[in-house]
Amino acid sequence: MEGSIIETLNFNLNRTTSLQLLEAIAEDCETLSEKNLSFCKYVLETALFEGISKKYSPSVLVATALSLCENVLKCKIEPKLQPSQKPNRQEIAECFKDLCMVLQGSNKFELSALKRKYNRSRFHNVAKIKLTLN
C-alpha cells in the first residue's frame, strides 16, 4: 500500500499545508496568543475532518481561521502580510460560512476524536468554546 501511495502521488510528497502557513504567520504575529493559535488549529483540523479543506486553498483556510478566532475570542489579530499574500475576500466569506455551520453543530456528524483532543488543557480547552459571533 505504501508503494502504491508513493507511486500514485508520483513521489511528490511535499505539500504546503494550512498548518505550516499558520505557524509561519504566528511566528511574526505578536497578537496571536497560545489560546488563539490552539483555536485556529482546531478550526483547521475541523476543516480537514469535514472535507472543507478540499474546497479552499491553505491561505483561505488560514485567513478564515484567523477571522473566526477574532470573532469568537473577541481579540484583534494583525498578521504581517504583504498585499499580494492577502486571499480573496469572497472566498474567505464562503469558507467562513461553511466552517461556522460545522462548528455550530449543524452538521450531522460528531467530531469526537477532535473534540477529545482539543478539550485538553494542553490546547486550552478550545473545543468547549461556544460559537457566538459578532
Add this chain to the structure above:
Amino acid sequence: MVNIEKLHPQETQKNVSEKMRQILIDWMIDVHESFELKEQTLHLALSYLAEYSAMKEIGKENYQLAGIACLWVASKYE
C-alpha cells in the same frame, strides 16, 4: 500538485461513503495522538489520503489500510 477539487474523490470512491471517510479520519486523529506524532504529520497524511483516494479506487476493505499507510508515509517524510 494535483488539484483534488477537480478530481471529486467521492466519485472515484464508489464503495466509500462520506461517513466512512469521517470515521477513518477520526481514527487517524486518535492514532496520531496516541503515537504523539508531529502536528504537521496529520495534515500531510490527510492530504495524501485525499489525493490518493481521488486518483485511485481503493475499496472499503483497504480504506483503513490506505489511511494508516498515509500516516506512515507522512511520519517518515516529517
